[in-house]
Structures are given as structure tokens and as C-alpha cells.
Amino acid sequence: MDFSKFSKTPPHLKEAMELMKAGRLKEATTLIQSNLNGVAADNNTDTNTDANTNTMKDVTPDKPKLEDSAAKTAKSTNKEKPVSTDKPSSEPFNKLSDTLQDIADKMKDFKLDLPAAMDLSALGSGATTHSEPDIPANAQFLKGTLKSAQGNHSYRLYIPASYEQALQKDLSLPLIVMLHGCTQSPEDFATGTRMNELAEENQCLIVYPSQPTSANPNRCWNWFQPSDQHQGQGEPAWLAALTRSIIKDYAVDSSRVYVAGLSAGAAMAIIMAEAYPDLYAAVGVHSGLAYRSATDLPSAMMAMRKGSSASSSPTKNGKFVPTIILHGDQDHTVSIRNGEQIFEQAKQRLQAQKSDLNTQQHQCGSKQNRRSTQLEIRDNKGNSQLKYWKIHGAGHSWSGGSSAGSYTDPNGPDASKEMLRFFLSH
Template identity: 50%
Template sequence: MTPLSQDAMREATRLTRGGRLGEATALLRCVLGGLAGKAARDTPPNVIDGEATSMPDTASPTTPAAPPLGWRRPVRARAGAPDAAQPPIGGQFLARSYAGAAGRLGYKLYIPSTLRDAPAPLLVMLHGCTQSPDDFAAGTRMNALAEEHGCLVAYPAQEKSANAQKCWNWFSPADQHREMGEPALIAGITRAIMAEHRVDPRRVYVAGLSAGGAAAAIMAQAYPDLYAAVGVHSGLACGAARDVPSAFAAMRRGATVLVQPEEGRRIVPTIVFHADKDTTVHPRNGDQVIAQSATAGALRVEVVEGQVAGGHPYRRTIHADASGQAVLEQWLVHGGGHAWSGGSPAGTYTDPRGPDASREMLRFFLEHPRRD
């Protein structure tokens, strides 16, 4: 994908100032989703419609009838690729719905065949723009890992009625706080699963990609008493934006002002994955997710360089406390783009060349039960 243009930011600002918030938001949704949009019939031709369609990889910003930004379609499944969203033999992938004071939200729950009588870990996975629970499960292969470790995995599903591109509204102040909007719905799903199944309350985790990564960062800040650790892949720090123009700015170069956690609040252990060639969400945002969490006092930093066989090189930075316990872990994937690292081509927005973000996140999570 090409970098966000100044023209797009100016256009979003112009629409917002003109009171055309729906059009400005649709533009932002398409940017974060990484999709091409068709020109809306009832809006100016340089505004991307919420109902977007993919462009060929060879398309350019000057292609006739194309939006003003140059896009490439997400990596999608190859013909005949296995569908990782289908659970391994014995597991169940169930469709559920949650209703609460903030509204209603559907989700899918994976129950592994390896589940035992002992309380199990629970991982809540927040998909990116244009994705679905099945797509996200396929791309991350998280259900297969749940079979290995005996974990429950929940995939909340953003509604098109809430966002035309099915993005989590991480840039909306109404969706950034405890017991409000989307955070209340995601926390409600988490608590409903905990009430229905034998879940270890010390081992409840949340992770997400892109808009879902930004939403996961919000959940960690809003509910440090619920989630033991958080994983943010190609996302942004909590409070990185308050409206459409600031969201464009944060995606392009990081947040201008980094919101600091409340004093005395529990620091949620955090693992971040971001690629240094991500032109949808600048990798500086990964640094800011870490910086927002790095208020737990003096941390010892260790940097490890690595290389996936036949894949990407990477830098892994570990921030450990005085006892040697890793509190923060940051993976910078060299040469990767806006995609789930190490994911399966059976899902969208994946980079099979690794490193394996799913396995590393789950490893980090299980090393960090909540300590009250």
C-alpha cells in the first residue's frame, strides 16, 4: 500500500469541518481497511464509498474511476488452501450473540476438544477492518493453537451497521472508555463466556489486528482488572485519536499526544507486533503502544535479532522488571507490511513469511497470569 497522502488528510478534514462526518468516516474506514473504494453515487468522486471493492495490485492512484489513494488488495486465500477457520476434529466453533446496555454484538467461540475439567484460559481476538471471525480465525490459525493449549478463543464480530467496513471504532471517544460503546460490548462478551464456561479469571487475554489492535489496546487500558495481558498487531495506542483528522494523522506518523494511564493503575503486560514497511499504520504506533505501557518503573531492556528460515528478519525487544519477568515485548518485522505475521493464506491480511505472531502471543499470554 502507498503511504497516506496529504490530500486524503486534507479531504477528511474538509469533510469534517463541513459537517459531512459520515463521508469523512467512510474515507478513514477504507484507509484503515486497505481497500479500494468505488466512487459513491451520492458523494463527490474523490470520496471513497463505505461499500468498497478491491483493486488489482497494478492499480495506481490515477487509474480511471479509482479513489484518490493507491491501494493493493489484501493477501487472500489461494485456491485449494485449507480453511483454518474450520475447527480441528473434535473442536466446536459456535455462533453466539451478546446483548447488554450498550447494545448487541455477535461473536464466535472456539471450544477445543482438549478442554479439561480445570479452568481454561480465554483469549478474545478482535479482527481488522473488512474481516470476520471466520476470516480472522483462518488467517491467525488461533483455533489450532487453542487445541494445543486447551484454550477458549472468542471472536467478536463488528457489525456493518456500526461501521460500513466492519472496523472497530477506535478513533471515537464514545468507544474508548470503560462501560461505554464497543468496550462495554467486548467486555460483556468476555464476562458472558466466563459465566458460561470454566474460565480461569487470572488467564483472560485480548489481542487484535489493525483497528482490532487499537481496540485491544483500549480494552487493556479500560479493563486492567479483566485482561491479564494484551497483544497489539499493527495497531495504535489507546487514545491515539479523537476524531477523523487526528486518526489520519496518527495512522500516518503516530499520535501527537500519548495518553498516559491513570496513576496507580495496574500495568497490563503487552506484546506488540508491527512491520517496518507498514504504510497503513506507521510502525511508530507500535513504539507508542509500548511507551504507553512502560510506566511500571525501571525496566531492563534486551534486544534480540533473528531471522525466520526462508522468511523475514526481525528484532525482538524485551522489557523485564527487576525479577527478570518480561513485562513488555515488541517484535519489529523487517520487510513486512500491514498483515498478520506468520499467518495463513487462508485468511486476509496475512504474511506467511513470519515470525509466527499467533504462537508468540499465546506463549507470552500463558506466561502472564494476572497477579492481583
């Protein structure tokens, strides 16, 4: 709802502020989390708004069943039986420096149904268990755990059937780090992108880090939290540690290591390229957001909906990492404006470091593939440095992916093939 229509602070925020004044911070956080995980009352006057555009989520599941308004109100105001906090949560509000009143003031700026927009419960508390993808004989899809300063982290590693032959020939193989979207698992992401199949064809290793529900209830990478946006801390630190561990333990060519992701995973891929430009030779971004396009939950919601209001200027002295971007122009979860901002941010850094650049634009399409507009910048040697695919008619899903995985669009262009082709040219 639009809180600007009311003269009073929302009841649950008022109660939370009283708890905070009394020093009961944990209870205040629990109360806010309870309301964010609830469903908005039926007093939203905008009856023509698409429900999918009013949901703070990385992917677009089926519309959840609405709670009875009276039951929901009783749930959010019941002081005798507070919501259990036994389940780990990375609720961003407990890391914000804003006061609760400041948060309420920020909410007033949004012209959408805020309680519904913040409803993460629609994504489910944890990803569905997905079946193992099929792999050819002699290939391996290993389960591993990385122990780091940030804790223990699980991952899946795909090793192609030709790996032993490569070892015998003393060959080093490329490595691709694949970051899944919210509610997804490594298994699901591997199935949907078909990246393992391409690894067989091109002799690559693929590692799929897994975001646990203890870090985010919906398995989203926390791209919007300042503590997870920089080198040497948070999620970027352990993802970099995992990358280095695979390079050390397997026959990996350290000059051909790449990172890619979908949505929240794509936003984190951008952060990894920003934080560790010497570790990754190229980055692939599917339906993602530009670096530091958000620094808290409210700004994340706004960025997803309308693009970032922050400056698109690259950080000082940053190294340009070759970038390929794919984004559907009918994406109602992460606006196409974000793809444009990623391109502009990368272009500014590229122009600051290289001269004699050549920009090309062309369109393509076929009966099998959606129509797309491609904008590409090549260097003076003809090498593609920055490529942006705007896919017409596509929503928030992996283009050309397998319907056996979640959040995929079987209609091309094939994002996996295009990313791998771009990666292997660097």
C-alpha cells in the first residue's frame, strides 16, 4: 500500500519502535520480519497492478495463497506468542543503520503495495529438492564443502568425461563459476542452463556454489548488503576462496576462469568481477543488476522495479573485466533498465582503459529464437569486450534453457552457448 495516504506510522512499525526504545532489539526485528513475511491486506487501491511486479523476489513462482486478513492481523500483533526465531535468517533489517522511523519514511516513497512487495514467503523457505542432472559415463558431478573464515559452504563440481585425458596430456582446463538465482539449487541450475553439456563439448570444469538458507531464507545471494559487496568479506570472500581452491586442486588454467549468474546470482557475479578483477577473465550477467545498485532492502526493491538511482560511474582505478549481458525486455521482476545500467557502467570503465573501440549493433531472430538486439563493443584488435543482448518478449528466465529446470525459457537465444563462446574468447 502507499503509506503516504495515511498520517500515522504503520502499527507494526510503531510497535517495533517502542520495542527498540525499550532495548528489546531482537523482538523488534522479529516483529518486522513477521510482517514482511505476511501478505498485504486487501486495501490496495491499484486493482490493475500485476501481482508479479509487486513481489520482492529474484524469480517468479506461482502466486501464493493469501491469508485471511483477520488471521494475519492477529499474527502480527500477538505479543504473547512472538514468531519463532529458531530458524536462521539473514533478515537485512538487523544490519541497517537506519532507525525504524527512517525505514518507515523510506517506505512512503514507494507507490506500490509494500507489504506484498517485501513478501519473501512466496518463494518458500528453502529451495525444492531437485533431482540429479544426467551426466555421461566417466563424467563426475561431485559434492564438496569448503571451509573458510566465513564458515562451511557446499558446492557441486562438474568434471567432464575427458578430464583424465586432459591430465595425461598435461592440459589445463577453463573453469566457470555458476551462481544460481533465488530458490534454486546447484542441481536445478545445472539442469536448467545445460552448462554441463557444454562443458563436455568444450572441456571445461563448472563449479556451482550453493547459497544456504542460513545465509538467506530463499537462497538469494545478498547482493544488496554492503557487507557482501567488497573484496575480503562476506559472500565475495568465500566465493573467491572456493574459486582459488578449485584452481589449486584441479587442472585449471588460472587465466581462463569465468563467473556467471542469473538474477541475484548475476548481481553477485558483477560484484565478484568488481571485487576480484584479477581472478576472473570475463563475467556473464543474465537478468542482473549493476554493481552497488542497492545498499539495503528498500533500495533493492526500487532497483529491481525501476533500475538504480545511484550513479553508474565505475569505481576508481578498477580493472575492466570483459562482460556479456543478457536481459529480457519483458522482465517484470528485474527491470530491463538494470541491463542497460550494467552496460553503461561497463562501457565507462572500458572507455577509460582502452582506445580505438568499435561499437556495433544488429538484430537477429529465427523461428526457434526470440528476436534480439545486440550491442557490442570491440577493441582495436577486433576482440569483443562488451556485449549486450536485449531479448525481445522474454521475461525473467534463463534464455534457451531446459524446461526440466526452473526459471528457464526454452526459446532462444541460447544464453549458455553465447556466454561460453564469449568466455572462451578471453
